[in-house]
Each structure stands twice: as structure tokens, then as C-alpha cells.
Amino acid sequence: MVQSGTSVVGVTVRGLGKAFRGTWALRGVDLDLAPGETLVLFGPNGSGKTTLLKILATLVRPTRGSGVVSGADLVRARDQIRHRVEILSHGSALYEELSPRENLSFAAAIRGDRPAEGAVAAALERVGLGEVADERVRTLSSGMKRRITLARLLLRRVDLWLLDEPYTNLDREATKVLEAALQEHQERGGMAVIATHNFLDGFKLATRLAILARGRLILDEPRGTMTLPAFQELYALRTEGGGR
């Protein structure tokens, strides 16, 4: 899976585990992702999806196991990974008193990026926020705030996208922008791990399907010829008792 020498070398995770005071949030997770693949992760609440994403983003250190993201070790080369990964979390990480433009500029600045002239404006335009680019975020709706985070994602070229419930608060138009952007990302060889409850949209995007339940990866396979109803049935079967 790991081919050194190429710029995008995939994600490899072995035996990943994370324990929080007395319980395992993740247990023995093995994962492989090749360039161009989009893994869509389904699972009941509390199954550990967010934890997995955060570990891949290097926000959280694993208790057990190891992993390599784009050739960099998950524990020892976190800084390198941070250059190659972008996470879209539950929290928007937006400053309410600043404008969308200022928020995006700040996000780029603290990473040491200098976005090209007009790149910020273009990203905001693309998500339909061109007109409110200089309004305080506090005055915007939650849907608009979500779109700012999408624009922030679009500003960077990274190897791996980690999207945690990206469809929340995203209307149909913005969803289309997300899907188009994901497609471009895939074509560039980028990878994505998307955690979602939205079977309809999530299923569409997947090249791989996975189910996480009670911290364990109980399914991980290419989408192949699977249909959505079949998958939903499989999900219900495999996670019975785990709730939704």
C-alpha cells in the first residue's frame, strides 16, 4: 500500500485503538486507502467515527496501533501529516466577530500559507458567499457558516480530506458544490474519509463503504455493485442493537 517516491502514497492504519477513561472508543481498526479512494464511514452515534477522523487528523494520539498517512507516521511525523490533511469537524472553528474573508485569511496565515491573490474571494464565490464575504460571521445563518468551512476546505490542496458529517446544515446547492469539489479532489488523486448518517448522499460518493460499530470496523469493502437498499439492510443487520 505504501509506495514511497510518489507524492500521494495513501493511508495505512493497523490495529488502531483509542481508550478514554475506562472505555475503548476505537478497537483494532485496520484501514487501507489508496489515492483516489473515498471511504464513507457509517455507524451509530458513539461508534467512534469522530475519534477515528481526529486520529487521522493528528488531533488525537492513538492509545494503540500505528498508521501512515501520505508517507508520514501518525505519531512521530504529525507536523508532516498536518500539511497534507484537512478536517471538517462538527465545530466550525470560526470567529464570530470576523468576516468570512478574514476567517479564511487567518486560517491560511496560521498555517504559513499565502493564498494566491483572489483565491479567498474565489473560494467564497464558489460556495455562494460572495456577497457576504465581509459581513461578520455572527450575522450569518448556520447554513452560511457551514459553507464558510466548505470554502476553507477548498482553499487548500491536500492529500486527505476528513469530513465529519459534512451534510449537516448544507442545503442542496452547497451539497452540489461539495460533491463537485470532491470529484475534482478524487481526480487529482486525493483521498477522503467521510463520516455520515446520510445514506442517500454518502452512498453516492463512496468508492469504499465501511461500518463502525462500538469502536470496531465491522465492514470495509469497495462499493462494487452494492445497491443502497442492500447496504442499508446490511447496516441494519450488522448494527442491530447499536441504534442509529
Place this chain on the structure above:
Amino acid sequence: MNFLALAAEILRKDLRIEARSREGVNTLLFFSALLVFLFRFALGPTEAQVRQGAPGLLWFAFILTGLWGMARAFQIERENDCLEALRLVPGDLGGLYLGKVVGGCCMMVATELAIVVMFGLFFHLDLWPAGVRLVPVLILGTVGFVAIGTLFAAITAHLKAREVLLPLLLLPLVIPVLLPASRLTELALAGESLGAEPHWLRLLLVFDLVFLVLGYLTFPFVMED
């Protein structure tokens, strides 16, 4: 990203937010005015008592408002999970610490000056002899307080008991700031030269340096995970 550049970005962002925020400086000033009133009523009708206790009272007021200011530095980042994005900054997080410290000092010193002016106004203190001498004392004392306060604010930011833990942890540690600062303030208000008790100045200076360095070194460990 080099830590000075990061510090500058953080500082710029915080000052901008502060300028636009409805809370912040306004609330601090209002709170300080309230304190001044309280001192008056608590200390009885004789002004002489207040004037005598002025240095200590001033620093008491500074510390009280400072506690609030310190907590605020990281509460801003907690809203919307901004701290998560900051933790993902590759490289030296010491820049975040430095930016917050400088920002905190600016806020505090501005508030302190306002409090001093209010004190002078309401208690008929003669501030002119104090004049320029007071400012270095304010700065030196504030730096020491903020150096540790920023660190502890980061530690307690996510804890449920933060409102009681921050003062509990911070206050005993800032005693070596409080003592010299209030003594030097006393000198300044009396119109005397600060050089009259140079050991206090030296203590403050060394304290500030030591704790800025310690804060800078330990901050990344606080931000982990």
C-alpha cells in the same frame, strides 16, 4: 511557521476581535468602576484609609479584572472549537502562547491605566508625581501575571471547574508579583524613584523572564491532545 509570525497573527486576530466585540474592554471598564465604588463603601468614610491602601487595592483590582481577562483569552477559542484549528498548526505552538500573552498584557495594561485614573479621580489621589514611573511597574507586574495566567487559562479552559480552578492555581503563584508590584506602586504614587528599592525591580524582571520562558516551553504540552 516561525513562532514570531504565528504570535503576530494571533495578536492581530485577537485585537481585531476585541475592537469589534461588545464585551471585552467595555465590560472590564464597567467592572473596574464598580470595584472603585465598592472599595469606597467597604473602607469607610475616611479617604485617608483608601489612599493609604491604594497600592494594594489597585493591584487587587488589577488581579480581579485580570482573572476574568485571562479566562476570556481561551474562552474565545472554545466557542466554535477554534482551538482545534489552532492545535493543528504545524510547528511551534509557542507562538500561540506569545501572541496570547502580548494580547493579554495589552488588554490588562489598558484596563489598569483606566482603573488608576478612576482611582485618582474618585479618591483625589495626586497622580502627577506618579506619572511616568507607574507605567513600567504596571507593565512588569502585568507581564508576570499574564505569563502564568495565559498558561493556566489554557489548562483550565476545558474543565468544568475552570471558574474556581483558575484563581486557585494562579493566585498563589503570583504572590511574587503582587508583593514587589504593590511596593513599587507605593513608591511611584509617593513620587519617589523606583530605584530606591532596586531589589524589587530586579525580582520582577527576573520573574517575568523566567516565567515567560517556562510558559513558552511548557505551553505546547498543554495544547497536546
Place this chain on the structure above:
Amino acid sequence: MDRLGVTLGLGAGALVVAGLWMGLVQAPPDAVQGEVQRIMYLHVPSILTAYLAFTVVLVCSIGYLVRGTRGWDRLAHASAEVGVVFTAITLFTGAIWGKPTWGVWWTWDARLTGTAVLFLVYLGYLMLRSVVEDQDRAGRYAAVVGILGFFDMIFTHMAVEWFRTLHQSSSLQRGTIDTALKLPLYVNLLAFVVLYAYFLARRLRLAALDEAVEARDLGE
């Protein structure tokens, strides 16, 4: 009970008995203060041992931050706990000494104030640990407090000393203490240090057992 614990325990016990006998019975009473001065044999070793304990906390805190292995953290925690206990003993014996000597249970004398602040600082250390749920985080946060607290104490002692002093300046430093009193003092000091080591060993063992139980609950 493990071998080390037993040895330390017996050693501590023997030394404490010897020290107490020497200090409270054998040594001559002080020329000026009389019998009450005997409390020095508890008070001084107590604070010195507390300093030792907090120095260990400093070293282990740095060790934990740099190395990250649980052993450092456990030792830091245990040492802080024992240190706080000895500091409390210092304050308590100080008060008992103070009442007949100065007439009051408490004064804002430099040394006593400094010790009280020390107590507060490391009490805060323990409180922080108890409030943070994640053990790793708790250790890291506590390590930061342990490091800052140590250096802060140096400054606090200086500052408070300059502020005002009522205490007799350190008897050991000045060297004016009579030889007849020196020996019992050193014996008691040794006794306290061994006692500290004993408590530390017990506390460490307890912590290790605690962690083993948690690990088993986790289903390692």
C-alpha cells in the same frame, strides 16, 4: 507487602523512634525557649523533607513531559501527595511552636507565609489532578504546575522574606545551633527522609495496582 516497602517501613520506624527519643527526651532543652523548642525536631525536618519531595516532583514532571512514560507521572503524583502532607505537618508544628513562643497561633512571618503558600500551590496541583479525567492529560497539566510551582517557590520565599521577617533565620545555616542539638536534628531529618521514601513506595505501589485494575477493566 513487598520487600522494599517492608525494609523502608522498618527503617523509618526505627529511625523515627530513635529520633523522637533523642529529640524529645535525650537532648537538652533550649537555653532561651525551654521545652517547647523541642518541636524543632519535627518542624525543621518536616519542611526540609517537603522541599525534597517537591524537588522530586520537579524532576519527575520534566521527565514525564519529555519522556512520556507513566512511571515519571506516578512518582511525581506520589511525591506531591507526600510533600503536601509534610508541608501540613510543618504548618501544624509551626503553629504549636508559635503559640507559646510568640503568643499567637499564626503570624505573617516570612517563613511561615512562604510555607503556607507552598501548601496552597501543591494542594492546587493535587486538585487539578483530581478534576481532569484523562490520566495522560492530568499528568501533563500537573507536570506544568509542578515545574512552575517549584521555581515560583524560590521567588516567593525571596519576596516574602524581604517583605518582613520574624522567624529566627535558619538555625542550620547560621551554625549557631549547639552541637548537642545538632545530632538529634540530623537523626530526625534522616528519619523523615526515610519516612518519605517509605510513604512514596507505598503510594507508588498503590498507584501501580490502581492502573493494573483499570487496565484489566479496559480488557487489555
